[in-house]
Amino acid sequence: MQSEKQYIELYEQCREMIKGHANDVMNSCRDAAFEDFKRLGFPTKKVERYKYTDISALFKPNYGLNINRLDIPVDPYEAFRCDVPNLSTSLYFVINDSFHNKVLPKKELPEGVIVDSLNKVATEQPELVAKYYGKIAKSNEDGITALNTMLAQDGLFIYVPKGVVIDKAIQIINILRSDVDLMVNRRVLIVAEERAEIKLLFCDHAADDRNFLATQVIEAYVGDNASLDLYCLEETHAKNVRVSNVFISQQANSRVNHNVITLHNGTTRNRTDLVFEGEGAECNLCGCVIADKNQHVDNNTLIDHKVGHCQSNELYKYVLDDDAVGAFAGKVLVRHGAQKTTSQETNQNLCATKTARMFTQPMLEIYADDVKCAHGSTVGQLNDAALFYMQQRGISLKEAKLLLEFAFINEVIDKMQLEPLRDRLHYLVEKRFRGELSKCEGCKLCK
Numbered sequence: 001m002q003s004e005k006q007y008i009e010l011y012e013q014c015r016e017m018i019k020g021h022a023n024d025v026m027n028s029c030r031d032a033a034f035e036d037f038k039r040l041g042f043p044t045k046k047v048e049r050y051k052y053t054d055i056s057a058l059f060k061p062n063y064g065l066n067i068n069r070l071d072i073p074v075d076p077y078e079a080f081r082c083d084v085p086n087l088s089t090s091l092y093f094v095i096n097d098s099f100h101n102k103v104l105p106k107k108e109l110p111e112g113v114i115v116d117s118l119n120k121v122a123t124e125q126p127e128l129v130a131k132y133y134g135k136i137a138k139s140n141e142d143g144i145t146a147l148n149t150m151l152a153q154d155g156l157f158i159y160v161p162k163g164v165v166i167d168k169a170i171q172i173i174n175i176l177r178s179d180v181d182l183m184v185n186r187r188v189l190i191v192a193e194e195r196a197e198i199k200l201l202f203c204d205h206a207a208d209d210r211n212f213l214a215t216q217v218i219e220a221y222v223g224d225n226a227s228l229d230l231y232c233l234e235e236t237h238a239k240n241v242r243v244s245n246v247f248i249s250q251q252a253n254s255r256v257n258h259n260v261i262t263l264h265n266g267t268t269r270n271r272t273d274l275v276f277e278g279e280g281a282e283c284n285l286c287g288c289v290i291a292d293k294n295q296h297v298d299n300n301t302l303i304d305h306k307v308g309h310c311q312s313n314e315l316y317k318y319v320l321d322d323d324a325v326g327a328f329a330g331k332v333l334v335r336h337g338a339q340k341t342t343s344q345e346t347n348q349n350l351c352a353t354k355t356a357r358m359f360t361q362p363m364l365e366i367y368a369d370d371v372k373c374a375h376g377s378t379v380g381q382l383n384d385a386a387l388f389y390m391q392q393r394g395i396s397l398k399e400a401k402l403l404l405e406f407a408f409i410n411e412v413i414d415k416m417q418l419e420p421l422r423d424r425l426h427y428l429v430e431k432r433f434r435g436e437l438s439k440c441e442g443c444k445l446c447k
Contacts, residue, residue: 033149052327061185155187252278
């Protein structure tokens with residue numbers, strides 16, 4: 001319990017300070033989450049869903065925390081030049097775990113739509129936030145969620161009222177910024193009410209060459225006949241540790257597309273829990289990972305078919321080079337009575353070297369008899385015959401490998417609904433395979 005001890009002592013010593021810089025809604029869950037964390041601790045490799053990542057080791061170093069909410073100087077609009085052209089209705093920034101409200105986009109969102117600081121909205125409209133906050137992400141079931149709930153002081157609140165459709169995507173840039181090694185605990189709450197539609201792109205970047213540890217909990221409520229497209233792109237650096245838990249609740253006839261793209265990182269552990277609460281709903285979970293050197297990427301998913309007549313599709317692809325380690329564990333649970341369920345789960349992986357390692361565990365757990373469910377996984381290397389064929393036609397071995405890797409990962413990218421994002425990712429993925437950092441011209445981050 002050595003790793004847990006420092007966080008338990010921190011909360012006991014700084015409890016009032018943490019609460020003083022937050023709001024009543026978040027504080028109402030905080031002490032219970034602390035008790036849950038003391039009971040659960042960090043999950044070990046003996047816990048089935050965490051068997052491929054040593055969580056305690058990630059949290060063992062001594063990181064600084066901005067509990068007193070000191071202002072960290074950065075002008076993201078001056079520093080950041082990586083946004084995808086013609087993609088966003090508006091561009092918003094979150095600095096570490098704080099919503100950047102000093103300069104906001106000029107273009108207004110539809111009436112009733114909120115994209116703002118979670119702390120601010122929970123203070124001004126507590127009844128709205130309290131209706132959803134902490135209801136999907138249960139701190140009594142997971143130590144990471146409990147830790148985030150007890151320490152998070154701010155984050156992002158996105159609300160789309162009943163019947164409102166936002167045509168173009170909203171882009172959120174998460175920037176890690178610090179002069180010292182820093183731990184960040186970010187909270188995101190997304191609410192799309194009945195018949196609402198929204199497309200969101202989250203981009204994670206690190207502005208400084210420091211050791212960062214970022215925990216993130218995203219709760220997304222998708223109402224009846226509502227639609228949510230959620231794209232999460234990580235492009236940080238080798239000193240960054242990211243532990244992200246995404247919890248999605250889908251109501252009847254809703255639709256969710258959730259895509260996770262890891263282009264550059266240090267250690268990443270992504271968890272996605274999606275629950276069908278109403279019949280007729282559909283979800284598509286996709287992920288693509290490109291990792292090399294000593295990078296580690298672990299994606300763990302759970303799709304819970306609580307009711308019948310729902311459809312889930314899952315496709316994750318990894319390309320691993322050098323000594324990189326990848327892990328994918330995906331479980332589809334079909335409960336009693338969830339008849340007419342359709343589910344397809346696929347994980348395909350490419351190890352470009354003999355030292356790269358991939359762990360894969362697709363799972364089906366079915367308690368209904370009228371379903372169509374399938375799952376499968378593959379782990380392989382580049383096709384020698386294809387490489388030879390291409391070299392015979394004047395293509396160098398290096399370029400031939402790049403083309404095959406690019407074609408392999410493109411299946412995931414081509415499934416994305418946002419055309420500008422697809423085009424941008426094609427460009428970034430090619431640069432990544434060529435060993436170049438995915439920087440955009442004029443960007444002062446990521447240098």
